[in-house]
């Protein structure tokens with residue numbers, strides 16, 4: 001029997017605690033989270049703000065009570081403030097100021113990430129909003145009916161920024177989307193895909209302001225405008241979405257960390273201390289596309305790493321198979337999915353990379369209804385022929401296609417292996433010369 005203490009009970013923590021309690025008996029499990037809720041799906045935030053779902057109720061999939069029914073002790077609104085790794089004790093303080101000192105045999109850190117806060121004047125003004133927690137979405141939603149808030153600047157045109165730009169536009173706000181990079185979604189897509197998303201956003205009246213750094217948020221007490229190195233925009237609300245940083249302040253001086261401060265873990269999710277595991281957004285991942293350690297903050301990685309750690313702390317040796325950073329986005333009618341590296345990222349990392357591209361109708365021309373274009377790009381290494389990444393875009397759901405590319409990268413397949421891959425044909429789904437085969441065959 002082991003005593004397992006878990007710090008953080010959102011996606012990674014919940015996955016770990018479920019794995020432990022569903023598969024192993026006789027462990028003492030104690031869970032701490034400083035928030036009042038657990039398992040909030042941030043991915044539903046834009047749908048909630050944009051009124052595409054009725055409310056937030058369905059955005060939670062686990063409660064303190066359900067975890068406790070399975071046998072763990074859960075302390076919510078209780079923050080871990082110190083860890084003594086020698087004595088193996090965590091010091092927790094609850095919302096009433098009471099201190100709990102809890103010993104552990106195995107410790108799992110699942111403290112996640114925090115939104116990056118730009119060091120600019122005005123970031124503490126009223127109506128400046130971060131978007132991470134359930135409480136952040138609640139605050140944003142409370143502001144929406146306010147007639148004085150007509151114009152919203154979203155800073156950061158990554159995944160959160162683009163999703164929120166759509167959400168605010170859907171509820172009648174005039175939206176300006178600002179990014180330091182030359183376009184939106186630069187981490188995930190090459191320029192031809194980004195152009196599709198840019199056109200999609202512009203068509204809905206979203207003002208795109210790229211290649212500029214925000215230098216100040218203007219206003220006396222409330223937001224009145226945003227200043228960048230290229231211009232000034234009159235707005236009533238600012239949403240900051242410029243990326244996440246790992247939340248590792250409680251142990252970054254005691255454990256080995258990655259260049260961005262994430263806890264470095266091995267394939268068992270073990271940190272530099274044998275009995276301490278780290279999972280989710282506070283930890284590194286092994287990235288099969290670069291064949292090296294990386295930092296990729298995604299709920300999917302959080303869940304998988306939680307499962308791996310859950311088994312390992314209970315004595316079953318299980319190694320992560322690594323990740324590809326597979327991701328997707330759906331904005332109005334445009335769906336885009338990607339995995340691994342873009343061509344730009346691959347080249348910037350020094351690969352002699354090339355891409356095989358194809359765009360075609362999904363189904364044969366004689367299918368006149370629901371037949372739309374699909375765009376696919378496969379990135380590969382010219383010397384080794386290894387597939388490094390893939391991107392797809394369409395107005396239909398092409399998400400299952402990207403999972404195949406994800407597996408191909410995981411298994412280090414070459415582009416040539418895809419050329420004659422047995423892909424079935426049925427006019428309802430695709431063409432005999434389907435877009436994946438055609439893209440692969442076009443590889444030089």
Ligand SMILES: Cc1cc2nc3c(=O)[nH]c(=O)nc-3n(C[C@H](O)[C@H](O)[C@H](O)COP(=O)(O)OP(=O)(O)OC[C@H]3O[C@@H](n4cnc5c(N)ncnc54)[C@H](O)[C@@H]3O)c2cc1C
Nearest residue numbers: 008010011012033034042043080111112113280281298299
């Ligand atoms: C708006 C939005 C949309 C997103 N959409 C997607 C999506 O579509 N797909 C996707 O894969 N990912 C998405 N993500 C990313 C995803 O939410 C994160 O990758 C995921 O939440 C990571 O889970 P985690 O459990 O590792 O960390 P977190 O969710 O950050 O949870 C960490 C937990 O630790 C607790 N904690 C922290 N410090 C302490 C402490 N000292 N003591 C006690 N408790 C502590 C926190 O209260 C929190 O509950 C989105 C994120 C946001 C904000």
Ligand SMILES: NC(=O)C1=CN([C@@H]2O[C@H](COP(=O)(O)OP(=O)(O)OC[C@H]3O[C@@H](n4cnc5c(N)ncnc54)[C@H](O)[C@@H]3O)[C@@H](O)[C@H]2O)C=CC1
Nearest residue numbers: 156157158159160161179180181241242243244297327328
């Ligand atoms: N659909 C999905 O899978 C989703 C995933 N997520 C994940 O959550 C995490 C956080 O998301 P985001 O905050 O959107 O991060 P992100 O990394 O996707 O985007 C951040 C954006 O901010 C820009 N930026 C950085 N500093 C800036 C500055 N000072 N001024 C202006 N722009 C600046 C960057 O160029 C980038 O475009 C990511 O890991 C993301 O993948 C979030 C939402 C949806």
